[in-house]
Amino acid sequence: MSTINHQIVLASRPKGEVTPDNFRLVEAQLPPLAEGQVRVRNHYLSLDPYMRGRMNDSKSYAASQPLDEVMIGGTVGEVVESRNANFAAGDKVVGMGGWQEYFTVDGGQRGVLSKVDTTHIPLSAYLGAVGMPGVTAWYGLMKIINPKAGETVVVSAASGAVGSVVGQLAKARGARAVGLAGGADKCRYVVEELGFDACIDYKQHADLKSLSAALKAECPNGIDGYFENVGGMILDAVLLRANAFSRIAMCGMISGYNGEPIPLTYPQLILTNRMKVEGFIVSEHMEVWPEALKELGGLVASAKLKFRESVAQGIASAPEAFMGLLKGRNFGKQLVKLV
Amino acid sequence: MSTINHQIVLASRPKGEVTPDNFRLVEAQLPPLAEGQVRVRNHYLSLDPYMRGRMNDSKSYAASQPLDEVMIGGTVGEVVESRNANFAAGDKVVGMGGWQEYFTVDGGQRGVLSKVDTTHIPLSAYLGAVGMPGVTAWYGLMKIINPKAGETVVVSAASGAVGSVVGQLAKARGARAVGLAGGADKCRYVVEELGFDACIDYKQHADLKSLSAALKAECPNGIDGYFENVGGMILDAVLLRANAFSRIAMCGMISGYNGEPIPLTYPQLILTNRMKVEGFIVSEHMEVWPEALKELGGLVASAKLKFRESVAQGIASAPEAFMGLLKGRNFGKQLVKLV
Structure with missing residues (x-):
């Protein structure tokens, strides 16, 4: 050794x-x-x-x-x-x-x-999927977004460790799952392999108007839950399509980590749509880990969670x-x- | 007639x-x-x-x-x-x-x-106080902010119909109540008549840095709850002083009503401070009115709520x-x- x-x-x-x-x-x-x-x-x-x-x-x-x-x-x-x-x-x-x-x-x-x-x-x-990223997905989806069957859940960084689990769990709850990812390969994977209903390539959308239109097309009934892994323009675009009583689980804001703050353009939509926006760190919710890991482990062992x-x-x-x-x-x- | x-x-x-x-x-x-x-x-x-x-x-x-x-x-x-x-x-x-x-x-x-x-x-x-504004204050404070004794609650438009009730109820729960109001007369009233611990005249603060410093001085232990009646720069300043696990009840954003959106400068603070931000309209929560009106009516009848x-x-x-x-x-x- x-x-x-x-x-x-x-x-x-x-x-x-x-x-x-x-x-x-x-x-x-x-x-x-x-x-x-x-x-x-x-x-x-x-x-x-x-x-x-x-x-x-x-x-x-x-x-x-x-x-x-x-x-x-x-x-x-x-x-x-x-x-x-x-x-x-x-x-x-x-x-x-x-x-x-x-x-x-x-x-x-x-x-x-x-x-x-x-x-x-x-x-x-x-x-x-059976570790911290999986439990992060589980907590934000189950405890904050808590989607009902038929609702629409959007997740950014959808091909990533957290986002991929969010969408698959949302589908298992009967919700429509719409991902955002960077590039055609990732988007194809999100839909074809992970089973999301749709995936938007955010790199094809240079401005808020374009991205918001794409969200409107893929979320014809609006957005009821958003799992935030990125921040910046995507969050702005989601807010423009958010339904009344929608929920945002704030898990990561990569685009803000480098120090330059990225403002939220329309904060008043949180009020007018009576939204709930909640930030969380999964390590502060250790009480849910056993339940979450049991569900995630079972899904991975049976190949239902990819x-x-x-x-x-x-x-x-x-x-x-x-x-x-x-x-x-x-x-x-x-x-x-x-x- | x-x-x-x-x-x-x-x-x-x-x-x-x-x-x-x-x-x-x-x-x-x-x-x-x-x-x-x-x-x-x-x-x-x-x-x-x-x-x-x-x-x-x-x-x-x-x-x-x-x-x-x-x-x-x-x-x-x-x-x-x-x-x-x-x-x-x-x-x-x-x-x-x-x-x-x-x-x-x-x-x-x-x-x-x-x-x-x-x-x-x-x-x-x-x-x-015993009507819609009072119940609005009651709902946002009790159901969203839910302050514990010793916590600090900030409320904007503190001399107004809603804000004045928020601060007095927060005091009754054992919290520190800090108001924001426009002008020395209103601030004096908020502290001397309504019994808030402090009140900041936002008209004395032309920029975010100055307002944030004033909040730091009046909220030495940070901010645990904020009742939002205004939006704009005050919300930005509050976020800079918000504690971990703080709650914002979004009730009104007057400064945004005229159409020009006022961006939120540091949305990532919602994540880093694991905050909960929730918008509400009190007419959608009729189930709380009897309980709220009973408490508010009792306090007004006994002159405890001014x-x-x-x-x-x-x-x-x-x-x-x-x-x-x-x-x-x-x-x-x-x-x-x-x-």
């Missing part, structure tokens, strides 16, 4: 767009395990939009990523060494292992490492893959394979 | 600001009562910001006010003639009597006319009084006295 751990640390905070020099690849020696500790070899690292927010030095959101420390991130892997009675070498686990090849952790700390069953569910899915992965190879590729994710270059859940 | 009814009808829809020629004063003959009908002499007409929205020809909000028909509006008055067993001459009533001196209505229609008790509550209060009225005299004064209301020239609940 290697005694070297390659890690990516945050070298500097981005000024606007993330650049390669915001990260630094470092080598660390793996220390001997202390009593109670577990060492995991990370097989996959999850890259997620929320990480962009953590790179800022901001007061209000979740804790900032400290400079010169290993970038945070969800991982799945295999226990390679254990001095903890609850874990044994060979166990498959999910945890917040960070951007590094090995993850050494106190196995007794609550919630940092969980064993997973890979009999019917692939290990990487625990970072996607998903797709973009896999970069090797820890050194993580920064570039992450920058691609922020620009929508991934197609499905973005992972970094480390073995 | 007069046989002439003076009425104000909508002559044209405003293009931008409301102007006097959007209205027309007309004289109508009072027809003989049909079986089941009741005739009310309106004592007070209520003027409310929502009427501005009705003057537009818009699809999404509550029904448009038809052209050449009597302007809608709440009224209180006295039954002067009745051919309905449920009403007798002398009864004091509240209803949607419109901008006119007499109101003739089928007394059997549900909810159009209600008898009120003026033993302990002045008749005009049924258009304010309010103030701006009274214009005579039906012909209604348009000018309404235009003044939209510009914040009223001080407290705006009424037109018709007797």
